[in-house]
Amino acid sequence: MPRKEIEGDWVMGWPDRKRATINAGKDAQGRVINGRAPITELEGLITPTDAYYVVNQLDVPDPVHPDDWVLTIDGLTERPIELSLRDLQKLPGRTMRAVTECAGNDAGFFDWQRSGAKKPSRINQQDMQKRASMRVNNEMPSTEQIGSESTTTCAMSAGEFTGVPLAEVLRSAGLKPAARAVRLEGYDRGQPDLSVQYRSLGRSDIALVDPGVINYEKGLPIDKALHPDTLLAWSMNGEYLTHLHGAPVRAVVPGWSGNWWVKWLQRIEVMDHVPQCYYQHHYFVYGDSPEDPDKKPIMAMGVRCIVIDPLDEDSPLERGSHKIRGLAWSGEGAIQRVEVSVDAGQSWRDAHLEEPRERWLWVRWSLLWEVDAPGDYVILARATDETGRVQPQIPWNFQRKHFDGIVPTEVRIA
Numbered sequence: 001m002p003r004k005e006i007e008g009d010w011v012m013g014w015p016d017r018k019r020a021t022i023n024a025g026k027d028a029q030g031r032v033i034n035g036r037a038p039i040t041e042l043e044g045l046i047t048p049t050d051a052y053y054v055v056n057q058l059d060v061p062d063p064v065h066p067d068d069w070v071l072t073i074d075g076l077t078e079r080p081i082e083l084s085l086r087d088l089q090k091l092p093g094r095t096m097r098a099v100t101e102c103a104g105n106d107a108g109f110f111d112w113q114r115s116g117a118k119k120p121s122r123i124n125q126q127d128m129q130k131r132a133s134m135r136v137n138n139e140m141p142s143t144e145q146i147g148s149e150s151t152t153t154c155a156m157s158a159g160e161f162t163g164v165p166l167a168e169v170l171r172s173a174g175l176k177p178a179a180r181a182v183r184l185e186g187y188d189r190g191q192p193d194l195s196v197q198y199r200s201l202g203r204s205d206i207a208l209v210d211p212g213v214i215n216y217e218k219g220l221p222i223d224k225a226l227h228p229d230t231l232l233a234w235s236m237n238g239e240y241l242t243h244l245h246g247a248p249v250r251a252v253v254p255g256w257s258g259n260w261w262v263k264w265l266q267r268i269e270v271m272d273h274v275p276q277c278y279y280q281h282h283y284f285v286y287g288d289s290p291e292d293p294d295k296k297p298i299m300a301m302g303v304r305c306i307v308i309d310p311l312d313e314d315s316p317l318e319r320g321s322h323k324i325r326g327l328a329w330s331g332e333g334a335i336q337r338v339e340v341s342v343d344a345g346q347s348w349r350d351a352h353l354e355e356p357r358e359r360w361l362w363v364r365w366s367l368l369w370e371v372d373a374p375g376d377y378v379i380l381a382r383a384t385d386e387t388g389r390v391q392p393q394i395p396w397n398f399q400r401k402h403f404d405g406i407v408p409t410e411v412r413i414a
């Protein structure tokens with residue numbers, strides 16, 4: 001649907017269309033520390049780097065110059081090795097296009113489904129600066145404050161990543177047969193901001209484990225570590241990684257939520273067990289409640305499909321023809337089908353899927369909708385992936401991770 005004309009900008013000295021960028025929060029020095037992608041303003045499959053969402057659990061570390069950076073690979077290897085960026089770049093490379101999605105993206109839709117809370121909007125309205133300042137000032141939000149905040153949407157983007165398969169790096173160090181997991185350690189170090197986890201719970205009146213000062217780290221199970229599409233990447237969207245996205249080298253773990261994609265890598269430790277990382281066994285877990293004794297680390301994402309056009313906010317629409325369009329992706333494999341209903345689920349039609357339909361990237365889909373009768377309409381869309389998984393796959397869980405439900409778009413035809 002035609003949206004309000006976006007104001008112009010100067011691009012390389014010429015008056016041009018305004019470029020899409022993140023809705024950012026900044027620290028006291030004016031440096032960006034978080035951001036949400038302007039999903040509804042974007043076209044195509046690849047999110048431009050300046051529009052890519054940004055999430056950091058710990059403080060953004062000071063940059064390390066690529067010439068001073070070394071990656072240590074040790075633990076259960078034939079020999080411990082240290083690789084410079086140049087060394088990494090000599091190994092057989094690979095380029096992969098994939099969706100990065102924060103595990104907490106769209107968590108507010110769980111509340112909307114369960115308790116009739118306000119339906120979140122995909123027009124990026126979160127006050128990221130407020131969140132950034134609370135963080136800088138070390139403020140703990142009250143449960144009431146959390147309840148009145150707009151919840152996380154637009155913590156999703158898609159990029160093209162160039163690097164080397166983690167498997168190649170492990171091979172050059174010589175993997176021992178007892179290897180079961182690979183601990184990926186970032187050089188960012190600090191005390192986790194518990195308000196991040198409280199926001200994910202939707203309340204702040206529960207006691208949480210405080211791990212003290214730690215490095216950001218994840219223990220990747222060996223099968224996923226050896227998958228040829230799991231990369232150590234130094235490049236995103238055709239240029240070297242920017243600091244905010246984990247330079248010099250970050251992990252790319254396609255299909256698994258963003259928290260697995262460890263940025264600012266400094267050490268890779270091969271282990272004979274999955275380590276008890278804070279960001280794997282306390283935060284980023286599935287469970288029924290904080291007391292659930294059987295919490296499970298979250299891994300692959302569900303199956304997702306979002307409507308980008310029209311939005312509830314575009315209502316009312318004129319009679320005539322409209323193109324319903326959106327994006328679909330899955331944590332397990334390529335999207336095979338997207339079905340759309342304009343009558344609240346009574347009947348469904350297949351949407352057109354635009355090529356390419358790459359395994360880890362989202363696909364654009366669309367359906368032409370001819371509508372003559374005025375009234376209220378409920379548009380639904382649901383995706384199926386190549387493994388046969390139909391939306392939704394992920395049930396409610398207490399940290400509200402990996403939402404993949406079907407969200408209706410409600411519009412009036414005037």
Ligand SMILES: Nc1nc2c(c(=O)[nH]1)N[C@H]1C(S)=C(S)[C@@H](COP(=O)(O)O)O[C@H]1N2
Nearest residue numbers: 053054055056057102186216258259262263
């Ligand atoms: N070293 C390190 N890596 C990290 C994080 C972090 O705090 N430190 N945050 C993770 C989370 S929760 C997400 S969602 C993604 C976000 O990646 P992006 O900021 O490049 O979009 O990075 C992941 N990798």
Ligand SMILES: [Mo]
Nearest residue numbers: 102103258259
């Ligand atoms: Mo995340």
